Structure formats: C-alpha cells, structure tokens
Amino acid sequence: MKExxxxxxxxxxxxxxxxxxxxxxxxxxxxxxxxxxxxxxCFQWDAEASPERVREELADVLTYCxxxxxxxxxxxNQIIVDKLAVTREKYPVDKARGRSTKxxxx
Amino acid sequence: MKExxxxxxxxxxxxxxxxxxxxxxxxxxxxxxxxxxxxxxCFQWDAEASPERVREELADVLTYCxxxxxxxxxxxNQIIVDKLAVTREKYPVDKARGRSTKxxxx
Amino acid sequence: MKExxxxxxxxxxxxxxxxxxxxxxxxxxxxxxxxxxxxxxCFQWDAEASPERVREELADVLTYCxxxxxxxxxxxNQIIVDKLAVTREKYPVDKARGRSTKxxxx
Amino acid sequence: MKExxxxxxxxxxxxxxxxxxxxxxxxxxxxxxxxxxxxxxCFQWDAEASPERVREELADVLTYCxxxxxxxxxxxNQIIVDKLAVTREKYPVDKARGRSTKxxxx
Numbered sequence: 001m002k003e004x005x006x007x008x009x010x011x012x013x014x015x016x017x018x019x020x021x022x023x024x025x026x027x028x029x030x031x032x033x034x035x036x037x038x039x040x041x042c043f044q045w046d047a048e049a050s051p052e053r054v055r056e057e058l059a060d061v062l063t064y065c066x067x068x069x070x071x072x073x074x075x076x077n078q079i080i081v082d083k084l085a086v087t088r089e090k091y092p093v094d095k096a097r098g099r100s101t102k103x104x105x106x
Numbered sequence: 107m108k109e110x111x112x113x114x115x116x117x118x119x120x121x122x123x124x125x126x127x128x129x130x131x132x133x134x135x136x137x138x139x140x141x142x143x144x145x146x147x148c149f150q151w152d153a154e155a156s157p158e159r160v161r162e163e164l165a166d167v168l169t170y171c172x173x174x175x176x177x178x179x180x181x182x183n184q185i186i187v188d189k190l191a192v193t194r195e196k197y198p199v200d201k202a203r204g205r206s207t208k209x210x211x212x
Numbered sequence: 213m214k215e216x217x218x219x220x221x222x223x224x225x226x227x228x229x230x231x232x233x234x235x236x237x238x239x240x241x242x243x244x245x246x247x248x249x250x251x252x253x254c255f256q257w258d259a260e261a262s263p264e265r266v267r268e269e270l271a272d273v274l275t276y277c278x279x280x281x282x283x284x285x286x287x288x289n290q291i292i293v294d295k296l297a298v299t300r301e302k303y304p305v306d307k308a309r310g311r312s313t314k315x316x317x318x
Numbered sequence: 319m320k321e322x323x324x325x326x327x328x329x330x331x332x333x334x335x336x337x338x339x340x341x342x343x344x345x346x347x348x349x350x351x352x353x354x355x356x357x358x359x360c361f362q363w364d365a366e367a368s369p370e371r372v373r374e375e376l377a378d379v380l381t382y383c384x385x386x387x388x389x390x391x392x393x394x395n396q397i398i399v400d401k402l403a404v405t406r407e408k409y410p411v412d413k414a415r416g417r418s419t420k421x422x423x424x
Contacts, residue, residue, distance in 0.1 A: 006109035006183045013190055017197065018204040022257050025160065026149040029142075030256050032167060033351050036135075036142035037249030043132040044242050045234050054131065055180050058171060059189035061138060062110075062182055065168050074161050076168055077112045083165035084119050091123065098124040128363050136362050139245050143355030150348050151340050218321035218395045225402055229409065230416040237372065238361040241354075244379060248347075248354035255344040266343065267392050270383060271401035273350060274322075274394055277380050286373050288380055289324045295377035296331050303335065310336040 010066055028068040035060040109183045116172055134174040141166040222278055240280040247272040321395045328384055346386040353378040 014020055039057035042049035069076040120126055145163035148155035175182040226232055251269035254261035281288040332338055357375035360367035387394040 006186050009187055009190055016199045017202045026153045027257055029146045029149050030252055033142040033146045034249045034253050034256060036139040037246045040135045040139045040242055041246050043135050044246060045239055047132045054178060055185045056189055058174055059185040062171050062186050065164060068164055072157060072160060079161045079165040080112050080168050081115055083162055084115060093122045096123045133363055136358055140355045140359050140362060143352045146348055147352050150352060151345055218398050221399055221402055228411045229414045238365045241358045241361050245354040245358045248351040252347045252351045255347050259344045263390060266390060267397045268401055270386055271397040274383050274398050277376060280376055284369060284372060291373045291377040292324050292380050293327055295374055296327060305334045308335045
C-alpha cells in the first residue's frame with residue numbers, strides 16, 4: 001500500500017525552498033529540455049548506461065513534468081490518456097503494427 | 107498533484123502496435139529529448155503558449171518517460187521520491203530558500 | 213588576417229586524442245542536443261546570462277556541428293546557404309515581414 | 319573542415335524579414351535546442367538517417383548558432399578556438415587518448 005503521495009512530496013519540497021516563484025511554464029519547459037539532455041548524456045557514446053544514473057536523471061525529468069502539469073492545472077494521468085486516444089486514431093493498430101515509420105507517433 | 111497510474115494503458119497501446127521492439131533505453135532517451143523540445147517549441151518566441159498544445163506535448167514527454175521507467179524496471183513514483191531525498195540533502199532549506207542559484211537543483 | 217583554420221584545429225584536436233572512433237553521426241547528433249541544452253541552461257531561470265558562459269557553451273555546440281558536417285562530408289557554409297534558399301521560398305519577404313508566426317521558419 | 323563565413327547572408331535574410339526583434343539571446347538559445355532535437359529526430363529509431371534530412375536540420379542548428387554569435391558580438395571561429403584551448407588543458411593528450419570517458423570533453 002502506498003504511504004506517500006508523490007505530488008504532495010514535490011509540492012512540499014518546493015514550498016519549503018520558496019522556489020515556486022521561478023516556476024513559470026516557460027522556465028519549466030526549459031528545465032524539462034535541460035534535464036532530458038542530462039538523461040540523454042547517459043547514452044552519449046554508448047547504448048549502455050549506468051542504471052543508477054538513468055534512474056536519477058529520469059526522476060528529474062519527471063519531477064519538472066509534474067511541476068509543469070500542476071502549474072497549468074493539468075492532471076498528468078488524464079493528459080496522457082487523452083493524448084493516447086488522439087494517437088490511437090492517428091495510428092490505428094492495423095496500419096501501425098510493427099512498422100518503423102512509427103517515429104512520429106507522438 | 108497526482109502520482110502516475112497509467113502504466114497499463116500505455117503498455118497496452120504499445121503492445122497492440124508491436125512497438126516495444128523499438129523501445130531500447132537509448133531510443134527512449136532520445137525520444138524524451140525530442141518531445142521535450144516540441145514542448146519547448148510552444149514557448150520559442152513567447153512566454154505565453156497555447157494551453158491545449160502544452161498539454162499535448164507534455165503528455166508525449168510523460169508517455170516516453172513512463173515507457174523508459176517500465177523498460178528499466180523502475181517505479182516512476184518511487185524514483186521521484188528517492189531523488190527528492192538526494193536533492194533535499196544537497197539543498198537544505200536554510201541555504202536554498204528563495205535563491206536564484208537554485209538552477210542546478212535537479 | 214586569419215592565421216588559423218578552425219576546421220584544421222578541431223581535426224588535430226580530435227586526432228591527437230584518437231576520438232574519431234566515437235564520432236558516429238548518431239553520437240554527434242546526441243552530442244549536439246546535449247550541448248544545446250547546456251547552452252539553454254545559461255537561461256534556465258533568467259533571460260540574462262553570463263556572457264562568458266554563453267560563449268563557451270555556444271562554442272561546444274558549434275564544434276560538434278562542425279564535426280558532424282565533416283563526418284557526413286558536408287560543407288557547413290554551403291548547407292546553410294542552401295537551406296536559406298529553401299526557407300526563402302517558404303517565407304517570402306512580403307508574407308513573413310515582422311510576423312510572430314515566423315516560429316517555424318527553420 | 320571549413321570555418322564560418324556566411325554571417326552576412328544570414329543577416330540579410332533576417333533583416334529583409336524584420337525578424338531580429340524576436341532574436342533575443344534567450345529565444346535563440348531555445349531555438350538551438352529545438353533545432354538540435356529535430357536533427358536528433360533523424361536518428362530517433364535508427365543509427366542510419368537520410369543524408370538530405372540531416373544536412374537540412376544541421377543547417378538550421380548552425381544558422382541559429384551564428385545568429386546567437388552575432389547577437390552577443392562573438393566571432394564564431396574565435397570562440398571555437400578559444401574553447402579548444404580550454405579543453406586541451408582539461409584533457410591532455412596523454413590522459414585522454416582513446417578513452418571512452420571522454421564523454422564530458424566539451
């Protein structure tokens with residue numbers, strides 16, 4: 001059973017440090033790109049990467065994504081499900097199955 | 107803020123299309139950077155952005171993040187909380203409060 | 213008068229270190245994204261940035277771009293001019309002048 | 319490898335369209351990240367990419383880099399050479415030769 005709520009943990013962390021003032025949607029979008037590149041850096045010269053480092057960098061991307069979702073009043077799970085429905089129409093199973101042209105799926 | 111609970115919906119979507127074959131950790135890391143840049147594009151020339159477009163692009167980043175978490179066997183909620191604990195030590199409240207030097211917090 | 217050739221300096225630098233083996237087009241493309249994010253980090257929380265830091269990060273992006281151009285046998289100046297011609301057709305002066313919708317110019 | 323010599327062509331292109339007003343250093347830094355991700359997209363699911371598409375996307379990254387150099391009053395060739403000198407000290411030949419740990423060279 002879950003004893004914690006991730007959203008509340010992040011919100012408390014930010015509030016304690018008085019950092020919400022920096023978290024405009026634009027700054028958070030920049031931050032997501034910056035953290036995504038740190039994650040990519042784990043794979044810069046090699047397809048293999050340190051699992052520990054990948055977990056930490058992925059966590060940073062996710063944290064800024066949750067902060068942006070909160071900031072724009074979006075439910076992260078809901079927007080994922082909504083977008084899946086859009087993509088489902090764009091890439092119906094019978095056309096998309098196993099094709100490498102899927103590269104613009106999202 | 108919510109925690110993530112849509113892993114199964116995403117997994118079903120990918121399985122129907124037989125796309126897991128493309129989802130190496132390295133390819134997913136590239137995909138996260140690519141989608142993060144599409145999100146950033148909403149703010150390329152302006153701090154204001156279309157809320158609808160931001161929601162969709164954020165959903166794409168999140169979807170690839172959850173796919174990578176699944177692929178490396180990590181619980182997305184858990185790695186966020188674990189990384190917050192690390193950052194908490196690095197940026198104790200009394201030193202970090204309201205400082206703009208927080209830019210390397212994550 | 214120029215006493216140096218930038219391309220030769222970079223090539224010598226790489227050769228001395230035997231690093232060409234890492235420089236596949238894919239790895240260089242990842243590296244360009246990673247360095248671009250370090251440049252963006254100069255502006256993460258503020259529109260103002262340290263000029264020295266911006267110069268250094270911009271130099272890193274440019275260096276990897278030149279390495280990729282070399283690797284794929286492209287003349288960097290020529291591909292810029294060629295692409296300007298394409299964009300010129302897409303955005304003729306009379307339609308594009310001063311419009312903020314220019315965001316997808318490139 | 320060539321050095322850069324097309325600053326005037328780019329400047330004329332921008333001036334005709336009256337686009338300099340959008341080209342703050344921050345916006346150009348965002349643009350470089352966005353275009354770098356479009357270049358990366360050529361390699362999203364595969365180490366092979368269309369040479370034509372790579373040339374066009376690389377040209378876009380370079381164009382924004384030269385615009386930023388111009389905007390901050392930096393000579394693109396000079397900052398590359400200056401940064402190489404810094405990296406040369408950080409990664410002396412005898413320590414860096416052929417090592418995969420070169421990933422943070424720039």
